[in-house]
Amino acid sequence: MTQAMLQCLSHSPLMGLVDPLPETVQAATKAIGNLRDALQRFDPEVIFLFAPDHYNGFFYDLMPPFCIGVVADSIGDFGSLSGPLDVPADLALACACAVLDSDIDCAVSYRMQVDHGFAQPLEMLAGALERYPVVPIFINSVAPPMPAFRRARLLGDAVGRYAATLNKRVLFMASGGLSHNPPVPLLAGASAEVAERLIAGRQPSADARAARQQRTIDAARAFAAGTSTLHPLNPEWDREFLATLCARDLVSLDKISNDAITEAAGASAHEVKSWVAANAAMAAATGNRYTVQAGYYEPIPEWIAGFATLQGQADEVITKN
Numbered sequence: 001m002t003q004a005m006l007q008c009l010s011h012s013p014l015m016g017l018v019d020p021l022p023e024t025v026q027a028a029t030k031a032i033g034n035l036r037d038a039l040q041r042f043d044p045e046v047i048f049l050f051a052p053d054h055y056n057g058f059f060y061d062l063m064p065p066f067c068i069g070v071v072a073d074s075i076g077d078f079g080s081l082s083g084p085l086d087v088p089a090d091l092a093l094a095c096a097c098a099v100l101d102s103d104i105d106c107a108v109s110y111r112m113q114v115d116h117g118f119a120q121p122l123e124m125l126a127g128a129l130e131r132y133p134v135v136p137i138f139i140n141s142v143a144p145p146m147p148a149f150r151r152a153r154l155l156g157d158a159v160g161r162y163a164a165t166l167n168k169r170v171l172f173m174a175s176g177g178l179s180h181n182p183p184v185p186l187l188a189g190a191s192a193e194v195a196e197r198l199i200a201g202r203q204p205s206a207d208a209r210a211a212r213q214q215r216t217i218d219a220a221r222a223f224a225a226g227t228s229t230l231h232p233l234n235p236e237w238d239r240e241f242l243a244t245l246c247a248r249d250l251v252s253l254d255k256i257s258n259d260a261i262t263e264a265a266g267a268s269a270h271e272v273k274s275w276v277a278a279n280a281a282m283a284a285a286t287g288n289r290y291t292v293q294a295g296y297y298e299p300i301p302e303w304i305a306g307f308a309t310l311q312g313q314a315d316e317v318i319t320k321n
């Protein structure tokens with residue numbers, strides 16, 4: 001008997017560093033609290049966490065579209081939690097095998113480094129990095145060439161079919177998005193110094209890390225003040241995306257190209273592929289018998305994020321072989 005639940009949450013390391021009005025913080029905090037309470041009640045036996053990276057664990061020396069962590073550590077950028085994740089290694093490896101058997105070529109890592117993309121939802125929803133067993137599933141969302149919506153959906157589909165065989169309470173969790181464009185550099189057109197950081201920037205000096213974080217904080221202040229040239233948030237695009245997930249119409253996203261995503265919603269909007277994968281996993285695990293509710297949405301410039309929560313429940317317990 002497998003039971004499945006779905007939770008998706010935007011992330012932003014600017015939370016607590018560059019905050020909007022207290023009412024906005026309160027509303028977002030309440031929405032996050034709702035997810036946390038539901039997670040606690042569900043008490044997952046394993047979390048499949050789909051999330052991106054921001055040139056902290058994955059670089060252009062070898063950039064996979066997808067990677068499953070068999071052993072994983074959080075680096076603790078922007079004051080996020082650092083330290084090991086509780087990855088059930090055999091299960092993570094079996095998941096990777098099942099994904100490969102489903103024609104989705106994903107990498108594995110026995111020393112996966114993750115950043116706030118993974119750490120923040122674990123901290124905010126699970127309460128700690130090691131509170132629950134978690135299979136971390138990286139989706140490249142910042143470093144072109146990137147997988148398309150369709151591939152993210154098929155990855156999620158493969159993970160969901162595997163998860164349904166476990167006879168456990170499984171939680172599919174996604175971290176990222178929605179529309180946004182924080183100052184994450186692109187390799188195309190980068191200076192030699194920035195290119196080096198994107199290709200081989202593992203373990204930067206404390207000064208380099210602090211300078212990077214300060215640049216992001218400065219960018220958020222300018223973005224909130226309306227004096228920034230960063231790509232604007234796109235609430236209309238975000239609401240349509242959420243409606244598509246609520247309608248369980250993931251296939252309709254396949255026709256949206258990566259260029260169209262960047263153009264409409266910003267270069268980091270590709271992080272929503274984590275949401276697509278988690279929703280596809282839920283669909284596969286439940287045989288499409290699940291319901292989704294968008295919990296909260298607000299474009300929050302201070303956090304450089306179309307900030308949203310979403311939750312889904314299976315209509316029934318899944319019985320399988």
Ligand SMILES: O=C(O)CCc1cccc(O)c1O
Pocket residue numbers: 011012013014054176177180182183184216268271303304305
């Ligand atoms: O690591 C960085 O510099 C990017 C930080 C960042 C900021 C806003 C929204 C995000 O999703 C995000 O990841």
Ligand SMILES: [Fe+2]
Pocket residue numbers: 011052054117176177268271
């Ligand atoms: Fe991000």
